[in-house]
Amino acid sequence: TATEQDLDARTKTLDKAHVFHSWSAQAALDPLVVAGALGSRVWDHAGRTYLDFSSQLVNVNIGHQHPAVVAAIQEQAGLLATIAPSTANLARGEAARRITDRAGDTMNKVFFTNGGADAIENAIRMARLHTKRDKVVSTYRSYHGNTGAAVVATGDWRRVPNEYARGHVHVFGPFLYRSEFWATSPEQESERALQHLRRVIEVEGPASVAAVLLESIPGTAGVLVPPPGYLAGVRELCDAHGIVLILDEVMAGFGRAGEWFAHDAFDTGRGPDLIAFAKGVNSGYVPVGGVVISDEIAADFDETVFPGGLTYSGHPLAAASIVATLDAMESEGIVDHARSIGADVIGPGLRELAERHPVVGEVRGLGVFWALDLVSDAETRTPVAPALIGLAKKEALARGLVPFAADNRIHVVPPCVVTADEVAEALAIYDDVLTLLDKEIS
Ligand code: PLP
Numbered sequence: 221t222a223t224e225q226d227l228d229a230r231t232k233t234l235d236k237a238h239v240f241h242s243w244s245a246q247a248a249l250d251p252l253v254v255a256g257a258l259g260s261r262v263w264d265h266a267g268r269t270y271l272d273f274s275s276q277l278v279n280v281n282i283g284h285q286h287p288a289v290v291a292a293i294q295e296q297a298g299l300l301a302t303i304a305p306s307t308a309n310l311a312r313g314e315a316a317r318r319i320t321d322r323a324g325d326t327m328n329k330v331f332f333t334n335g336g337a338d339a340i341e342n343a344i345r346m347a348r349l350h351t352k353r354d355k356v357v358s359t360y361r362s363y364h365g366n367t368g369a370a371v372v373a374t375g376d377w378r379r380v381p382n383e384y385a386r387g388h389v390h391v392f393g394p395f396l397y398r399s400e401f402w403a404t405s406p407e408q409e410s411e412r413a414l415q416h417l418r419r420v421i422e423v424e425g426p427a428s429v430a431a432v433l434l435e436s437i438p439g440t441a442g443v444l445v446p447p448p449g450y451l452a453g454v455r456e457l458c459d460a461h462g463i464v465l466i467l468d469e470v471m472a473g474f475g476r477a478g479e480w481f482a483h484d485a486f487d488t489g490r491g492p493d494l495i496a497f498a499k500g501v502n503s504g505y506v507p508v509g510g511v512v513i514s515d516e517i518a519a520d521f522d523e524t525v526f527p528g529g530l531t532y533s534g535h536p537l538a539a540a541s542i543v544a545t546l547d548a549m550e551s552e553g554i555v556d557h558a559r560s561i562g563a564d565v566i567g568p569g570l571r572e573l574a575e576r577h578p579v580v581g582e583v584r585g586l587g588v589f590w591a592l593d594l595v596s597d598a599e600t601r602t603p604v605a606p607a608l609i610g611l612a613k614k615e616a617l618a619r620g621l622v623p624f625a626a627d628n629r630i631h632v633v634p635p636c637v638v639t640a641d642e643v644a645e646a647l648a649i650y651d652d653v654l655t656l657l658d659k660e661i662s
Pocket of ligand 1: 363472498
């Protein structure tokens with residue numbers, strides 16, 4: 221109706237006049253208006269609906285407007301909408317227990333933050349205080365958040381204009397399709413990436429390295445599933461030099477990879493010392509993140525003051541939403557569903573598209589965490605030009621699908637609750653879009 225179209229227009233006008241957007245030059249922005257959502261779909265005021273194959277910023281793992289999570293937030297708001305972090309609160313304790321239950325036996329404490337970046341920030345702080353060392357080694361192909369140390373630990377382009385923190389060193393992680401190590405097999409890639417990391421630690425001075433910080437599966441960098449032996453090898457290297465291993469599970473955790481923690485899909489030896497989480501832990505219904513802390517590191521602060529805190533650490537609305545999210549994911553088998561729909565439907569569907577479309581260079585992923593690496597030449601693996609990704613985004617939206625695009629890739633990252641029918645609908649849209657892109661590169 222006219223009124224509903226007016227609301228879409230008014231939303232755009234207000235946005236244009238007053239909202240300053242992330243990571244963007246502001247002038248040319250034309251954001252999608254979203255007025256409501258349910259499950260794997262979003263819609264505007266006028267009722268145009270879209271399949272959400274972005275899960276927004278790869279965070280709405282449980283799908284939009286899960287009724288149990290919405291009800292838990294409403295109930296908690298009625299009971300106690302906010303309270304200081306220095307108090308003890310039942311919802312906060314229940315949330316922390318549900319998270320530590322899913323981490324290793326020797327990880328029993330959670331420090332809650334407002335999101336992923338400050339989880340990384342505090343994990344780095346803990347590693348530095350624990351080791352009394354300074355340097356943090358992370359990978360070029362990574363994103364760890366937009367605050368002080370997190371953005372400098374980040375390897376991608378967003379680090380460069382923000383390099384005001386010190387003590388950060390970057391390495392190349394394993395990525396066979398675009399190997400930095402001339403490797404021709406996953407085993408070789410793993411071995412050589414480990415040798416590179418070992419050498420960097422040696423020449424930086426192992427006694428100056430506080431932490432190795434890795435995304436369990438680098439996400440924004442292209443869903444780079446680690447090859448066999450890599451994470452276990454990193455764990456061994458850290459142990460050899462007394463270095464803390466921080467795994468960033470902000471994007472990969474809580475169902476995205478078909479596991480509670482993505483690193484559970486791989487051998488990690490005795491596991492990480494610190495885990496940063498956010499996003500999927502409550503699907504972003506209320507902003508929250510945190511650090512799961514090993515007993516050994518937590519014990520450092522038994523008698524010594526931890527020099528960190530946030531007004532909203534362990535906010536009751538966030539805590540209640542975590543409890544409801546994790547309970548619903550458990551009782552509805554949502555993590556298992558993510559794993560099996562990835563293995564049985566999404567993976568095979570995307571590989572079938574890759575066979576027919578020359579523009580698809582590689583399909584990678586697991587669970588509901590996939591990337592199509594798009595190339596203008598399959599031989600040289602030359603990434604497609606940014607204009608083609610712009611075209612793909614526009615054409616996907618025009619066909620009713622919200623895509624997630626990064627560099628030369630389309631990431632196929634629906635909510636964990638996506639159905640086989642919705643995947644089929646999305647595959648048909650990707651098929652059309654890829655047909656257009658094939659023409660552009662031929
Ligand atoms: N770490 C990873 C792996 C991420 O993907 C992100 C966000 O995309 C972050 C950290 C930062 O999280 P936030 O945006 O909640 O600060």
